[in-house]
Amino acid sequence: MILNVKQGKTLLVDGPSSVNLLFGSVKVLGKDLRVGSKIVVRNGKRLPFEVTKDAEFDLTLGETSSYLEMDGGTIPKSWEDAADGVLALEAPASILTMGGIDSGKTSLCTYLANRMLKNQRKVAIIDGDLGQSDLGPPATVGLARLTEPTVDLFSIQPESTVFVGATTPSKAFHASLNALKTLREKGLEMGTDFLIVNTDGWVNGEDALNHKNQAVALFGPSAIIAIQEGDELKPLLDTLHGLRIFTVEPPKTIRKRSHETRKALRELAYRKYLKGAKIQSYPISWVKIRGAPTEAFDAFSPEQRSIDETSLQATRADYGEPATVTEEERDLLVGLEDEKGEFLGIGIICSIDLERRTIKVYTSVSQQAKVIHTGRIRLDKSGKEITDRYEESFPNP
Numbered sequence: 001m002i003l004n005v006k007q008g009k010t011l012l013v014d015g016p017s018s019v020n021l022l023f024g025s026v027k028v029l030g031k032d033l034r035v036g037s038k039i040v041v042r043n044g045k046r047l048p049f050e051v052t053k054d055a056e057f058d059l060t061l062g063e064t065s066s067y068l069e070m071d072g073g074t075i076p077k078s079w080e081d082a083a084d085g086v087l088a089l090e091a092p093a094s095i096l097t098m099g100g101i102d103s104g105k106t107s108l109c110t111y112l113a114n115r116m117l118k119n120q121r122k123v124a125i126i127d128g129d130l131g132q133s134d135l136g137p138p139a140t141v142g143l144a145r146l147t148e149p150t151v152d153l154f155s156i157q158p159e160s161t162v163f164v165g166a167t168t169p170s171k172a173f174h175a176s177l178n179a180l181k182t183l184r185e186k187g188l189e190m191g192t193d194f195l196i197v198n199t200d201g202w203v204n205g206e207d208a209l210n211h212k213n214q215a216v217a218l219f220g221p222s223a224i225i226a227i228q229e230g231d232e233l234k235p236l237l238d239t240l241h242g243l244r245i246f247t248v249e250p251p252k253t254i255r256k257r258s259h260e261t262r263k264a265l266r267e268l269a270y271r272k273y274l275k276g277a278k279i280q281s282y283p284i285s286w287v288k289i290r291g292a293p294t295e296a297f298d299a300f301s302p303e304q305r306s307i308d309e310t311s312l313q314a315t316r317a318d319y320g321e322p323a324t325v326t327e328e329e330r331d332l333l334v335g336l337e338d339e340k341g342e343f344l345g346i347g348i349i350c351s352i353d354l355e356r357r358t359i360k361v362y363t364s365v366s367q368q369a370k371v372i373h374t375g376r377i378r379l380d381k382s383g384k385e386i387t388d389r390y391e392e393s394f395p396n397p
Helices: 076-088 105-118 173-189 206-219 257-273 309-319
Strands: 002-005 009-014 019-030 038-041 046-063 066-071 092-100 123-127 140-146 160-163 195-199 222-226 245-248 278-283 288-291 332-338 343-353 358-363 372-377 385-388
Touching: 002 009, 009 019, 038 046, 038 343, 046 092, 046 343, 076 105, 076 222, 076 245, 092 105, 092 206, 105 123, 105 195, 105 222, 123 173, 140 173, 160 173, 160 343, 173 206, 257 343, 257 372, 257 385, 332 358, 343 372
Parallel strands: 092 195, 092 222, 123 195, 222 245, 288 372
Antiparallel strands: 002 046, 009 046, 009 066, 019 038, 019 046, 123 140, 140 160, 278 358, 332 343, 332 372, 343 358, 372 385
């Protein structure tokens, strides 16, 4: 489909779709598109193509995708002012973004990074949104250095990733904070001018306030950019003292996504990081097991990985010969790490043989893993979530 859009208008495109710029001048979240650029809009995502000079697009839409032409731009003036204020800070500086679910945090982080890159500044981003991570698989926190403007962080390969094992910080309170701390240190070591942190959408309730306050204390940010439509972040912002805070509004064209859409986006990410996966067998004596305890793993002492005979007999009696994976471990998402604790990739537990002392994992990781970090999510081999082992207290952000 060929579309001609006049200067001063914006073409909003919902995925899954692809957009090819045939001629004209267009910006997406602060990135200037080249003529001939082909942009893929993922399912569940919306991108604004702001036309600064009459443009022609070749638009390909999927079954559930759509487009809309509107007057003016979609970047709020408050975003531009916040970006100007941040760029005036002395480097190195860290910027913490906050906001509820579907408030536009990822778009804001992308816009900020693009503005900084256009000003020849060195930029890195930490994605702390466990449920809707763009830098790394779901249930992880990722760090990436940006070398050129982008329209979608999902296309960027993270340089460092920490496996947390849950898709909401309410079920991994301390682990999510420790992951942010680890990547903060690595981000500062990169020699970047600006370290941008995208936080999760957990902002309501006492526990959420405590979590965000600890994140702020941990980072000691140079500035906070808070996205709110009304005063929904006031209880949180009122607890932050002595900090430079830019309060901005969400874009008027923000797309509110259903729980099913957020789930579909997570599953797309699982599939990306399980591409080319096959079953790998690991001797229990070669690896350390970390994370949530389970019945089968508890059959091994953490020091010697020797089998506890009582546990083994109980497992035999319940599950027959040979003693293999119980229902608790089957399909469990795991993170695989090397001997230095560096993240290698994700996997799914297929079986645990207590007698042969082996664990089989469906994974695309080819290196020898030294640590298997168990998570709290169960997947089938196609990357679809079967169930979360722990009922979440709020929707996945």
